[in-house]
Amino acid sequence: MSTHASTDAQHGHAAHDPHLAHHFEDRAQQDEAHSLGLWVFLATEIMFFGGLFLAFTVYHVLFPDAFGLASSRLSVDWGVINTIVLLFSSFTMAMAVHSAQKGHQKRLIGYMVVTVICAFGFMGIKSIEWSEKFEHHLVPGPNFEFVLDDPHLAKSGHALTAEQMESALARDPNVERHAQMFFVIYFCLTGLHGVHVLIGIGVIIWMIIRAGRGEFSSRWSTPIELTGLYWHLVDVIWIYLFPLIYLIHRH
Amino acid sequence: MSSIDAPNPYQTQTRPQSQEAVFPLVNYLNKTGGWKSWLLTADHKRIAVLYLITTTLSFLIGGLAAALVRLELLTPQGDLLSADGYNKAFSAHGIVMVFMFLVPAVPAVLGNFLVPLMLGAKDLAFPKINLLSWYLYMIGSALCIYAIIAGGVDTGWTFYTPYSTTTNTNVISAAVGVFIIGFSSIFTGFNFIITVHKMRAPGLTWFRLPLFIWSIYATSLIMILGTPVIGITVLMVAVERLIHLGVFDPAFGGDPLLFQHLFWFYSHPAVYIMILPGFGIISELIPCFARRNIFGYSFIAMSSLAIAMVGFFVWGHHLFVSGQSPYAGVVFSALSFVIGIPTAIKVFNWTATLYKGSISFETPMLFALFFIGLFLVGGMTGLFLAAVGLDVHVHDTYFVVAHFHYVMVGGMMLAYMGGVHFWFPKISGRMYPEFLGRISAITIFIGFNVTFFPQFVMGYMGMPRQYHEYVSEYQVYHVLSTAGASVLGLGFMMPIVYLTYAWFFGPVAGPNPYRATGLEWQTSSPPVTENFLEIPVVSVGPYEYSQFKEDDEVVHSR
Numbered sequence: 001m002s003t004h005a006s007t008d009a010q011h012g013h014a015a016h017d018p019h020l021a022h023h024f025e026d027r028a029q030q031d032e033a034h035s036l037g038l039w040v041f042l043a044t045e046i047m048f049f050g051g052l053f054l055a056f057t058v059y060h061v062l063f064p065d066a067f068g069l070a071s072s073r074l075s076v077d078w079g080v081i082n083t084i085v086l087l088f089s090s091f092t093m094a095m096a097v098h099s100a101q102k103g104h105q106k107r108l109i110g111y112m113v114v115t116v117i118c119a120f121g122f123m124g125i126k127s128i129e130w131s132e133k134f135e136h137h138l139v140p141g142p143n144f145e146f147v148l149d150d151p152h153l154a155k156s157g158h159a160l161t162a163e164q165m166e167s168a169l170a171r172d173p174n175v176e177r178h179a180q181m182f183f184v185i186y187f188c189l190t191g192l193h194g195v196h197v198l199i200g201i202g203v204i205i206w207m208i209i210r211a212g213r214g215e216f217s218s219r220w221s222t223p224i225e226l227t228g229l230y231w232h233l234v235d236v237i238w239i240y241l242f243p244l245i246y247l248i249h250r251h
Numbered sequence: 252m253s254s255i256d257a258p259n260p261y262q263t264q265t266r267p268q269s270q271e272a273v274f275p276l277v278n279y280l281n282k283t284g285g286w287k288s289w290l291l292t293a294d295h296k297r298i299a300v301l302y303l304i305t306t307t308l309s310f311l312i313g314g315l316a317a318a319l320v321r322l323e324l325l326t327p328q329g330d331l332l333s334a335d336g337y338n339k340a341f342s343a344h345g346i347v348m349v350f351m352f353l354v355p356a357v358p359a360v361l362g363n364f365l366v367p368l369m370l371g372a373k374d375l376a377f378p379k380i381n382l383l384s385w386y387l388y389m390i391g392s393a394l395c396i397y398a399i400i401a402g403g404v405d406t407g408w409t410f411y412t413p414y415s416t417t418t419n420t421n422v423i424s425a426a427v428g429v430f431i432i433g434f435s436s437i438f439t440g441f442n443f444i445i446t447v448h449k450m451r452a453p454g455l456t457w458f459r460l461p462l463f464i465w466s467i468y469a470t471s472l473i474m475i476l477g478t479p480v481i482g483i484t485v486l487m488v489a490v491e492r493l494i495h496l497g498v499f500d501p502a503f504g505g506d507p508l509l510f511q512h513l514f515w516f517y518s519h520p521a522v523y524i525m526i527l528p529g530f531g532i533i534s535e536l537i538p539c540f541a542r543r544n545i546f547g548y549s550f551i552a553m554s555s556l557a558i559a560m561v562g563f564f565v566w567g568h569h570l571f572v573s574g575q576s577p578y579a580g581v582v583f584s585a586l587s588f589v590i591g592i593p594t595a596i597k598v599f600n601w602t603a604t605l606y607k608g609s610i611s612f613e614t615p616m617l618f619a620l621f622f623i624g625l626f627l628v629g630g631m632t633g634l635f636l637a638a639v640g641l642d643v644h645v646h647d648t649y650f651v652v653a654h655f656h657y658v659m660v661g662g663m664m665l666a667y668m669g670g671v672h673f674w675f676p677k678i679s680g681r682m683y684p685e686f687l688g689r690i691s692a693i694t695i696f697i698g699f700n701v702t703f704f705p706q707f708v709m710g711y712m713g714m715p716r717q718y719h720e721y722v723s724e725y726q727v728y729h730v731l732s733t734a735g736a737s738v739l740g741l742g743f744m745m746p747i748v749y750l751t752y753a754w755f756f757g758p759v760a761g762p763n764p765y766r767a768t769g770l771e772w773q774t775s776s777p778p779v780t781e782n783f784l785e786i787p788v789v790s791v792g793p794y795e796y797s798q799f800k801e802d803d804e805v806v807h808s809r
Contacts, residue, residue, distance in 0.1 A: 023374035024450075025786070033376040033449040040441055044475045051483035051513055055498060058509055066504075140496050178504040184496060188487070 066178035068249035089118030103218030293378035299364035337719035345408030357528035371452025394428030440474025466531025481517035529666030541608025554593035587637035614688030618669030625661025650710030681757030694742035701735025
């Protein structure tokens with residue numbers, strides 16, 4: 001009773017091509033459908049992040065001083081390192097796809113392992129950054145505390161001059177309160193991006209397991225290619241996030 | 252069955268044909284049995300049936316809330332419901348009808364069933380994602396229903412901030428429900444786009460696609476590009492409620508207008524998600540029951556895409572009085588007029604198709620003709636509302652309510668009813684009772700007009716929407732409206748009863764009871780699980796009704 005149409009059909013086709021689902025005519029059609037599917041999914045993802053990017057842009061226009069000052073509390077060093085880590089992981093992922101297409105099983109697994117390590121590295125650095133924000137009371141909520149003459153700034157040599165503080169307050173008397181908006185959207189954006197990284201880690205580990213079972217060959221590497229596309233999207237979103245939230249005031 | 256014995260050649264065609272009308276022994280409905288074979292199915296036709304059952308339930312729930320609203324408005328005093336209760340009733344009506352019925356109804360029921368059949372494919376490109384979309388729909392709907400039962404939501408279906416972030420009702424579970432239903436809708440649209448691109452039968456070029464497919468394709472574009480935005484927006488509302496600091500809260504520098512922009516960036520295109528598939532159904536029904544090739548095929552096809560595209564740039568007409576810049580208002584007003592053009596192209600082409608056609612008035616055709624009339628009223632009053640000056644006058648009145656219902660009920664619901672009747676023989680393998688069908692179509696048409704036409708009048712006179720008490724001058728219109736709603740409710744209950752009966756006991760329909768063109772009529776009714784025993788090869792356009800001429804004459808002489 002539990003067998004249903006698709007499993008029946010899959011067994012029927014197993015004789016000639018185990019990777020061809022029953023409802024496709026041939027492998028070319030299936031591969032094209034899968035890759036177009038992922039591109040359409042990427043369009044959806046961009047619109048999903050788009051709402052937050054729009055919110056960021058609107059509030060940045062409304063409160064340029066607050067967003068500039070708040071942005072300067074982020075650690076550009078960690079941001080740069082993370083960008084490099086993620087870009088490198090995108091490179092290793094591209095190499096993994098290449099190896100899969102060439103049929104190099106060991107290299108495929110090796111590159112994907114490096115990609116996962118980079119992804120964990122990225123999340124590790126992200127959590128260091130987030131916990132710094134937590135210690136500095138920059139997490140929005142009842143404990144949020146943003147003052148212009150913050151002692152942490154003095155320690156790191158980034159303290160504002162009295163004139164800078166005065167002019168910021170003159171332009172926007174609520175600058176300290178409006179800075180919270182920056183951090184609300186900062187946590188939403190980096191949080192949502194982080195969720196995507198975590199999903200990516202899960203998918204790549206799954207692919208490593210499947211590659212370990214010898215499922216992929218030079219004739220069949222579609223799942224690896226799709227994983228690669230997804231991972232590049234995660235990377236591209238970060239490429240937009242990084243200048244937007246870290247470098248915005250440094251011009 | 253047909254009660255009319257006029258010697259119309261087409262009439263006789265709708266009867267089960269004694270030679271062909273054999274119920275296929277093995278079909279998608281009975282190939283495998285047991286509840287597991289349904290709940291774990293990857294067959295697009297079974298998923299369509301699951302959606303049919305669940306969206307009908309949603310429609311009943313939403314209708315029940317509407318009945319409460321109409322009953323309360325029978326008298327000027329608030330005697331049935333408290334003000335809070337009334338707010339929760341109309342919110343429940345809006346949330347259930349919009350997110351749980353109107354958005355998924357045509358795409359997920361008829362689209363799921365028909366897209367692969369019309370394309371000559373065995374299934375959608377991603378059958379498991381299709382099943383997942385139904386489960387997401389069920390989970391999201393369950394959350395919305397929970398929100399409504401456990402205390403209710405009183406924000407209306409629009410969740411406007413700052414009210415939605417401060418009211419002490421169940422906004423979070425409703426918002427998360429809407430978020431999840433949104434993903435179900437994204438997956439449906441996603442599946443359709445890939446299927447239309449990659450799984451057409453040999454010879455089925457883009458301009459041989461049925462117009463229903465063009466409409467569904469345009470709808471899917473809106474689904475995948477618009478829905479993520481409402482997803483992130485309601486998520487921000489939920490976050491704001493959870494941690495009490497606001498993306499949209501003015502106390503923290505937030506801008507409630509930003510919410511309205513984000514909300515309508517999806518929700519205005521979303522009304523095209525609701526109505527475009529309806530256009531597609533009408534484009535199938537009119538040629539079939541006028542026995543003519545559709546007039547202006549490529550114009551109808553392209554106007555669907557134009558509506559999908561322009562539809563993304565008109566959202567600001569919901570913000571004319573919200574504090575949006577008046578210059579933006581002028582631009583949005585002009586763009587809203589522009590979208591009337593592709594819509595009018597469709598209506599002109601449908602009526603041109605009727606010209607010199609051999610028209611017969613089967614139930615689906617009745618619904619289609621009523622659709623054209625009612626949608627015309629709904630569409631034209633939409634132009635009233637697109638004019639900034641007039642909109643300031645009728646904003647937030649029953650005029651807007653009437654306009655919306657003329658488009659959504661008079662338009663989309665009638666098209667859906669027409670489509671459900673038209674493809675019922677294909678879905679179930681059996682005919683619906685023609686006489687009862689016509690009675691129900693006429694009942695719905697009369698009930699609908701009596702319900703909503705008075706709302707135009709009282710709206711124009713100044714009756715505001717969302718009030719549970721009103722001054723007694725408006726009572727006569729409200730009484731008319733409530734009386735009409737009872738007739739309308741009866742009209743909608745009839746098909747639920749007779750279609751359920753016909754599903755099991757109706758006369759066997761045969762593969763093509765209407766002598767319609769289209770690949771879906773070339774396979775058995777109900778189809779086999781793989782849809783076609785042999786993948787069809789297409790060599791002509793979708794509405795070659797001239798091919799039936801000889802057959803019709805033969806039957807006529809009989």
